[in-house]
Amino acid sequence: MFDIRKHPLPAFIVDDNLEIIEKSQLATESFSSSTSFLQLVDQDSRTKAKKYLTPLEKEVEIELVLNTIHSPHSLYIVYAKWSKEGVAQIVCVKQDQRIAKLAGSIQKQRERLSETNFDLLDKKEELEVALTRIKKLSSPFLPITSTIGVIPLFGTLEQVLFEVNENELLYSLRNGGYDHVIIDFSGIGEVEESGPQALRSFCNMVSVIGVTPVLCGLKPSHAFNLLDLDFELNQNFDIKGSLKDAIQYYMISPLE
Amino acid sequence: MTIDIKQLTDDFLEGDQDRAWERIEELKSLMENSHLTYEVLTKAMQRVGKLWEENEISVADEHLATTTCDYVLSRYAYSKKISSTTTDGPRAVFLCIEQEQHYLGLKMISLLFQEYGWQTKLFGANLPLEHVIDTVEKWNASVVGISVSIMSHVERLNHYVTELEGLEKTPEVLVGGRLAAQYDLSKYCSKHTLLVPDLEQIRLWLEDRKGGEHNHV
Numbered sequence A: 001m002f003d004i005r006k007h008p009l010p011a012f013i014v015d016d017n018l019e020i021i022e023k024s025q026l027a028t029e030s031f032s033s034s035t036s037f038l039q040l041v042d043q044d045s046r047t048k049a050k051k052y053l054t055p056l057e058k059e060v061e062i063e064l065v066l067n068t069i070h071s072p073h074s075l076y077i078v079y080a081k082w083s084k085e086g087v088a089q090i091v092c093v094k095q096d097q098r099i100a101k102l103a104g105s106i107q108k109q110r111e112r113l114s115e116t117n118f119d120l121l122d123k124k125e126e127l128e129v130a131l132t133r134i135k136k137l138s139s140p141f142l143p144i145t146s147t148i149g150v151i152p153l154f155g156t157l158e159q160v161l162f163e164v165n166e167n168e169l170l171y172s173l174r175n176g177g178y179d180h181v182i183i184d185f186s187g188i189g190e191v192e193e194s195g196p197q198a199l200r201s202f203c204n205m206v207s208v209i210g211v212t213p214v215l216c217g218l219k220p221s222h223a224f225n226l227l228d229l230d231f232e233l234n235q236n237f238d239i240k241g242s243l244k245d246a247i248q249y250y251m252i253s254p255l256e
Numbered sequence B: 001m002t003i004d005i006k007q008l009t010d011d012f013l014e015g016d017q018d019r020a021w022e023r024i025e026e027l028k029s030l031m032e033n034s035h036l037t038y039e040v041l042t043k044a045m046q047r048v049g050k051l052w053e054e055n056e057i058s059v060a061d062e063h064l065a066t067t068t069c070d071y072v073l074s075r076y077a078y079s080k081k082i083s084s085t086t087t088d089g090p091r092a093v094f095l096c097i098e099q100e101q102h103y104l105g106l107k108m109i110s111l112l113f114q115e116y117g118w119q120t121k122l123f124g125a126n127l128p129l130e131h132v133i134d135t136v137e138k139w140n141a142s143v144v145g146i147s148v149s150i151m152s153h154v155e156r157l158n159h160y161v162t163e164l165e166g167l168e169k170t171p172e173v174l175v176g177g178r179l180a181a182q183y184d185l186s187k188y189c190s191k192h193t194l195l196v197p198d199l200e201q202i203r204l205w206l207e208d209r210k211g212g213e214h215n216h217v
């Protein structure tokens, strides 16, 4: 029979009560001398040890925390193999610190990643807020006389432009007793696909509250885009005319 | 609707950050009550421990579960905008006892304090006591929270408590963590030390302080 004392790892021969019958040189060096294997097992690993280190489990491999001479908590993989006579060979392999180290670095990396992720999310939100603010500034309402107001539009004609401003604009219009609101296009560059439709529904809402919308300052390309949607315009004033002309026109003949 | 701890544990063990996060995010009660969320995360991590005892998983799996849980915790704090940005709240320092790597619980407690308007500093494992004392003094912390999970570390607790409670401007020392929940640690503490067995106790303490402060102002 082979000699357990020369085993290259901490190894034990135990009986079915886990009493130590014999052990390897390395087992003597690594663990305090004890008559029971269970004594070497950390308190919070003992239930696990008792459950799996029995002849009922003929061959097992389990992780256990053991008290070594150098450390009160050391993680080991413990292999046990039982013979028919109710005697087991137990071999303990110390779990490399490398796993712990690796896990540590993964943890650090993950922390950094999640921080940057969250930072990016943060920046995105900030940008969105800034964008909304810009949009809000892009269609202010200017009361010119007690009956005429102007909405100069800036930037791109698109749905959001109306979405973010609609409520406030309608509110000012409703509470002011205006007859006409002149929507000035001279600050508009591009027309997005969503723009004309949104403009039309805005104009409809303006009409519903009893104010007549008037368009001015359209460039030929704008007009073309709006025509596509067969936008109905009930105005005598030329949509290509300037804001100044439009104001003058409606101040002189307010009933048009 | 309630959360399935078993499924959450599985997500942790699979490292599925997104699924784990979704499970929390979709429950209004959890999004509104951080202490409930921390309890859920605690239960899931304890279940991880149980699976290890049943030989279903290894410590390597526990590492993955830990980082996943940690991610969910950070994301939760982020989405609820919990942070230590106030400049006028009372100050608390949180630390693990030297060599102690079980920091998840401490992180939760620190977040909870932040939510109650405290300024906090959270120190992880392996911080020498001298450094802690230095910070407590310079920063003028009125509370120091210590976490202990591992039995052999508890021997050092007494030294921590004595040193901290001996400072000129004595901070209040709170002791929590797995061991405080399972054992009576009073022999390692003084009669001024507050032993906190669980999250609910510290929440009540915070509620109490909140009320108290209002009365004084």
Ligand code: B12
Binding pocket: A042, A043, A044, A045, A065, A073, A074, A075, B038, B039, B041, B042, B045, B046, B048, B049, B050, B053, B059, B062, B063, B066, B099, B100, B101, B102, B103, B104, B105, B106, B108, B109, B144, B145, B146, B147, B148, B149, B150, B151, B152, B174, B175, B176, B177, B178, B179, B181, B196, B197, B198, B199, B202
């Ligand atoms: C996950 C885990 C790990 C993770 C670390 C997790 C982390 N970063 O936090 C890793 C894998 C790194 C790890 C490593 C080790 N672990 Co470990 N680990 C666990 C496990 C499974 C769960 C712990 C956990 O996260 N719980 C969830 C947290 C949130 O709960 P909590 O800490 O109790 O916190 C709550 C309260 O206590 C309170 N609280 C906490 N701190 C404070 C502080 C204050 C001031 C207040 C007011 C409240 C408070 O707040 C929380 C709210 O719910 C436990 C098993 C178990 N049942 O606990 C083993 C366990 C704790 N680990 C153990 C061991 C032995 C180790 C190792 C030594 C060996 C090993 N297994 O590799 C190493 C080395 C660690 C070291 N040097 O510190 C043993 C301890 C045995 C003992 N005799 O003490 C346990 C019990 C497992 C076991 N059965 O053997 N572990």
